Amino acid sequence: MNPTLLFWIPALLRMGLILAGAAVLWWLFGLVYGLAAALLAVIFLLFVQLRYLNQLGVWLDEPHSARLPDGWGSWTEIFARLYRLRRDDERNKAELTEWLARFRQAMHLLPDGVAIMDDVLFLEWCNPAAERHLGLTLERDKGMRVTNLIRHPDFIDYIILGRYEQPLTLAFRDRKLICQIIPFENRRQILVTHDVTETVRIEEMRRDFIANASHELRTPLTVIVGFLEIASSDMMIDAETRAAHLKLMTEQGHRMQRLIEDMLTLSRLESVDYPLRRERVDMRALVEEILGEARALSGGRHTIGATVDGPDVNGSAEELRSAFGNLASNAVRYTPEGGSIALAWRDGPGGPRFVVTDTGIGIDQSHISRLTERFYRVDKSRSRETKGTGLGLAIVKHVLLRHGGNLSITSEAGKGSSFIANLPGG
Missing domain, CATH: 1.10.287.130 (Signal transduction histidine kinase, dimerisation/phosphotransfer (DHp) domain)
Known part of the structure; x- marks a missing residue:
C-alpha cells in the first residue's frame, strides 16, 4: 500500500474519533464540554508527538539499534524502519571493520612495501615493509611530505619527472629497491617498494x-x-x-x-631435492680416517695428531667426512714443512666441535670474513701451488648449515690458524 495512505488513514481515523467523542459530549452536556474534550484530546496527541520527537532526537545523538524506543501509532512504523536501517548499518559497519582488519593484516604480512600518499605526497599510511625499506615510522612520519623523508636524488628526480609507468631501481639504506608510484582515486597515490637485494646478490654470485x-x-x-x-x-x-x-x-x-x-x-x-639423510656417525672412526688421509697428503712433512673426546652424532657421515676432510687438507696445504697440525673432536658447552689447529702461514683478519666464498683465495699463486679448488671452505659452510652448525675461524698472519666446526648439541 502507498506509504502516504498508511500515514493519513490512521491519522484521519483518530481525528474522526475525537470529533465523534466531542459531538457525543456536546449532545449530552453541551457545547462547552464537547469543545473542551476535543481540545484536551488534541493537546494529548500533541504531547505524545512531542515526546516521541524528543526521544527521536536523543536517539539520533547516539544511535544504536538496541536503544531505539517503541512507538505508538505512526511512530511504530517510523521506529521500525529506523531499527531496520540502523541494524543494516551496524551489520555493514561490522563487515567493513572485519574487511579492514583483514586488509591491514594482509598489508602487514605483505613482503612488499606499500605507502599511501595524497596528491601532494603527504604520507597517510604505510605498512611495516615500507617502514623497513624506506626508514619510515608511521606514528612519527604520518602527515609529512615523502620527499622530505626519502632524501635520495634519484627518487626526487623520479617524482619531478612523473614518469610513473616505469619503476625506479633505487640503492637506499644498504638495500636494492624497485619503487613505483601508482596513482589511484583523484587525490591519492600508492608508493610500492620491492626489495631485490637478495635477488641481486644471488645474481652477482x-x-x-x-x-x-x-x-x-x-x-x-x-x-x-x-x-x-x-x-x-x-x-x-x-x-x-x-x-x-x-x-x-x-x-x-x-x-x-x-x-x-x-x-x-x-x-x-x-639443492632442495637432496635432503639430509641422518645416521649415527662413529666420530672416532671418522676422525681416524681423516687423520690417515691428512698424513698421506702430508707425506711425512708435518707432525699431525688427533684427539677424540666427544660424542657420536646424528648426521650424514659422507658430508661430515667431506667437510672435516677439507679442513684437515687445507691445514696440510698451507702449513710449511716441519709444522704441526692438531685435529680434535671434543664436546663443548654449545655442542660438539671439530677443531683443526695448525702452525701454518696464517690469514690476515681482512680476509677471514670472505674465506667461505666460492673461489675466494687469499693468495692465488699459492693456491695453485697447493692444488686447491677454492671451493673447500664453501663446502664446509654448507655442510655445517645443513647440520644446523657453523664455522668459526681464528687466525693470525704468520702464526697459524684454528678452524672450528661447531655442531648443535643433543
Missing part, C-alpha cells in the same frame, strides 16, 4: 661463480689442448719432454676433475 669456474677450467684446458696440438703436429718430441707433457696434462686433468667434483658437491648441498 651466479655471475661470479660462472666467471670463476670458467677461469679455473681455462688454465688446465689450455695446457691440455696445447700439449695435444704439439703431440698431433709433426714436431719431433723426445721421450723426456713427452713424459713431462703427459705428467703435466695428467695433473691438470686431475685438477679439473677435483674442481668439477667440488662444484657438483656444492650443487647437491644447495
